[in-house]
Amino acid sequence: RIGCATPKVATNAAGAVTEKAAMKAALRSFCPVATSVLHMISYYLPSPVTAQAYRAVSLYTGPSDDAVATSMAACRKDGPLCV
Secondary structure: OOOOOOOOOOEOOOOOEOHHHHHHHHHHHHOOHHHHHHHHHHHHOOOHHHHHHHHHHHHOOOOOOOHHHHHHHHOOOOOOOOO
């Protein structure tokens, strides 16, 4: 044993373990979905500051060389207020 809990495996009407159920149990013990998805999200999504540079184009409808647009793209907290 390598420290993994023995997973519960579903059986069919005759009491035999199906191939699909055995595969699902094996994958659950070696690669939990929640941990894998959380790792994928944290690894592949950019930070909000990095992503703001290319999201500002779709968020702000004014001119792209405006002071508001440049401060929004740079994530400056002291930039001009835009409502």
